[in-house]
Amino acid sequence: MKKIINSPNNVVGEMLEGFVSAHCRYIEKVPDANGVTRREKAKGKVALVIGGGSGHEPLFIGFVGQGLADASVAGNIFASPNPEAIYNVTNQLDTSGGVIFLYGNYAGDNMNFDMAEEMLGDDGVRTAHIRVCDDCASAPPERAEERRGIAGDLFMIKVVGAACEAGCDFDEVMRIGEKALSNLRTVGLATSPGSIPGNPKPMFELGEDEIEFGMGIHGEPGIRRDKFRPADELAETMYSLISKDMALKKGDQAAVLINGLGSTTMLEMSIVYRKLAELLEEDGIDVYDGDIGNYSTSQEMGGFSISILRLDGELKKYYSAPCISPAYTREDRRNG
């Protein structure tokens, strides 16, 4: 695998420099830490800090900006940022309204963000966390809190970021975030592996006619190895799992995302979306908004995920609020 890098030892630092340079209208690099903040820092609101391992770009770094996160902390490839980095990046912000950490539910992230919360707590800063656990292929419903966070991160950052921006108080933001999380499900599949810079070996191996159904964004095993099948059949299997898990019912309103893992084309994902829209219509689900894009990737992995966020009036208000960031800019649709 040809990775367009300089040295495998410095990919995250150089990536951050380049990304921030391109998007310096929106974000700036934190000195001496692998993190970024908004260029114009917000004051007097709950601060939202996101982060996790690198290698999933544009997640997380691309979602720092107005109406989204205040800062992002980047670990090494597929590795959690350390507590000191989280602490230092957070301290660039106005923490007087409290800090909410939003990240995927992984053991390393949980431990390191918890330690940063302790350090901030010692300083008298109020903190809490939301661990995104949207991947319904990674654990059964009765152990939903063990599920991994995958592409649903985008919806969570959008809704929680908008609630912070709107001036909701700490408890209110947490309530809205927890409501969004309980109404969010994702399931993904992989068709081909990605690879880590500096390591010529692919992250896993898959046969020419195989897919990994339910695979995680670090190449974690899914529910099963499956035969490769036509797009419509894959969409049906994935939708059926999500729909059952979240008990979607006629009259529900939802935002829907097809997220590419790296090398799957928008052409393919659009073909999947076509079937998904058909299935949602058959079930009487009203699609408030749809999207197709590479938001949470796993290097050049082939495959995609489907995320569904059920919206009530409140969640819809925050979902449709405007946002401006390097990887996600949306117009105000609250009156549309």
Next chain:
Amino acid sequence: MKKIINSPNNVVGEMLEGFVSAHCRYIEKVPDANGVTRREKAKGKVALVIGGGSGHEPLFIGFVGQGLADASVAGNIFASPNPEAIYNVTNQLDTSGGVIFLYGNYAGDNMNFDMAEEMLGDDGVRTAHIRVCDDCASAPPERAEERRGIAGDLFMIKVVGAACEAGCDFDEVMRIGEKALSNLRTVGLATSPGSIPGNPKPMFELGEDEIEFGMGIHGEPGIRRDKFRPADELAETMYSLISKDMALKKGDQAAVLINGLGSTTMLEMSIVYRKLAELLEEDGIDVYDGDIGNYSTSQEMGGFSISILRLDGELKKYYSAPCISPAYTREDRRNG
């Protein structure tokens, strides 16, 4: 190669259905033609119609919307749309202010769009065209009009779309478009091939330590086969070619884009951007705006391109105007 499709014979039709379904807030499908228009059609302005072969998504379909194109016509994979489709899609629009066609400079597109212009001319509609020829690796400067159109399409759609939206008259839009084109250069390279749905063979072959320097977005040969080299060296070679070709000089202001061809990660492109920013700074070029994304792809091809658009006050005004579309939404930066 596992393509997530149903039947190779219907990929474009199904892709359009799915893409339009996801983005029905912005665009709608033209009945009986592989094309889309804005959902809320503009009236009383010059109409901008874009298009070309499919397989480059989100180009062109993703750039139909406010401040960008009025309609897009999609051919089969890597094949020009036919004249009837172009004519029919265009006739969905208010053509009273004239129609400008904007597309990449390829023989098939040139011929078919020309024929559509003739058909519209017979109806008394004023038309003209801008053939994007930004790929400075595809022909020497003295034959610049033979150059291919690649990722620079995005900048052209942005600037020309904004001029149309601002109510500029037909001649004025053409003047602005031609000025933008003469200040735009792109050069790309490929590290690995893409493949066409239904065809298991890759589009070309490259050795493990080879790149194709200057490769086109349909796998057309570039300037040379080259050894794979570190990101900074690739950035230097590419920038040097562009800079010389467009005679960049100290004090120039520019918008810069790194466009991914399909499977190259944002991490890699950010590392390239880092070096590019350094080179621009050394040369005293003021970067007004930078961007990194997959806008003009070639299925799952590995590689990327660098585009530079030199801006004067007028071009900057249109570049920084707001736009809203499925794949490209930007805030108003005219006062920033």
